[in-house]
Amino acid sequence: MTVKILYFASLKEALGCTEESFVLPSGVSTVGELRSFLADRGEKWKALGEGRNVRAARNQRMAAPADPVLPGDEIAFFPPVTGG
Amino acid sequence: MTVSVQAEDFDVAAEIAALSAGRNEVGAVATFLGLVRDVSGGSNVAAMTLEHYPGMTEKSLGEIVEQACSRWSLYGVRVIHRFGRLEPGDRIVFVGVAGAHRGEAFAACEFIMDYLKTRAPFWKLEETPEGACWVDARDSDDSAAARWEQGSR
Numbered sequence: 651m652t653v654k655i656l657y658f659a660s661l662k663e664a665l666g667c668t669e670e671s672f673v674l675p676s677g678v679s680t681v682g683e684l685r686s687f688l689a690d691r692g693e694k695w696k697a698l699g700e701g702r703n704v705r706a707a708r709n710q711r712m713a714a715p716a717d718p719v720l721p722g723d724e725i726a727f728f729p730p731v732t733g734g
Numbered sequence: 735m736t737v738s739v740q741a742e743d744f745d746v747a748a749e750i751a752a753l754s755a756g757r758n759e760v761g762a763v764a765t766f767l768g769l770v771r772d773v774s775g776g777s778n779v780a781a782m783t784l785e786h787y788p789g790m791t792e793k794s795l796g797e798i799v800e801q802a803c804s805r806w807s808l809y810g811v812r813v814i815h816r817f818g819r820l821e822p823g824d825r826i827v828f829v830g831v832a833g834a835h836r837g838e839a840f841a842a843c844e845f846i847m848d849y850l851k852t853r854a855p856f857w858k859l860e861e862t863p864e865g866a867c868w869v870d871a872r873d874s875d876d877s878a879a880a881r882w883e884q885g886s887r
Contacts (some may be wrong), residue, residue, distance in 0.1 A: 659785055659857035660868040703871075710790035712853065726787060730871030733784065733815060733856025734768055734827055734847060
C-alpha cells in the first residue's frame with residue numbers, strides 16, 4: 651500500500667523534501683485526500699494546504715483532486731509550471 | 735526524434751533544415767525560439783536554472799505534439815526544451831512545425847507553445863541581485879492556452 655511521492659521547485663524547497671515513499675493510510679484514496687493528509691503533518695507541510703497554488707500529477711500525468719491514488723502510484727506535487 | 739529535453743544547446747539552422755529535408759510537399763516551416771532575458775519583473779537576471787520532472791516532461795511534450803498533429807495536417811514537428819543553468823541570450827526552447835501552407839504551421843506552432851507553457855513540468859529559478867527567486871506562473875499563460883479549447887481559432 652505504498653506510493654512514491656515527488657516534490658518539485660519552490661514546493662520542494664519549502665518542504666525540504668525531494669522524494670518519499672509513503673504508506674497510504676486508510677481514508678486516503680484520492681489525490682486531494684493525499685494532499686490534505688500531507689498538509690496536516692506539521693508546520694512546513696502547510697505549503698501543501700488548501701489555498702496554496704499547488705498542482706499534482708499521478709503517474710506523470712496532470713491530475714485532479716478527485717483522481718484515485720493506488721498502491722504503486724507515482725504522485726507528484728509542484729507549483730504551476732513556468733517553462734518555455 | 736520529435737521531442738528532446740536536454741541540457742545542451744541546439745543548432746537552429748540544422749533543426750529547421752531537418753524539418754523539410756527530402757520532403758518537397760513541405761511549403762511552410764514556422765518556428766518559435768525562446769531566449770533567456772536579462773530582466774524579469776524589474777530585476778536584473780544574471781542567470782536562471784530550469785528544473786523539470788524527468789519522465790513526465792517528455793511525456794507531456796509528446797502529448798502536446800500529438801494533439802497538434804490531430805488538429806492540423808502537419809508534415810513534421812520538432813520540440814527542444816533545455817534544462818539546467820542558462821544565461822541571458824541563451825536559447826531555452828525551440829518549436830518547429832512543417833506543413834503545406836503557413837496557416838497550419840503558424841497555428842500549430844503557437845498552439846504547442848501555449849500548451850507547453852501551462853502543461854510541461856518546467857520551473858524557472860532566477861538569479862537576481864535580491865537573491866534566487868522562483869518565477870511565478872502568469873494568468874495570461876492560462877488564458878492563452880484556454881482559447882484553444884473554445885474552438886475560436
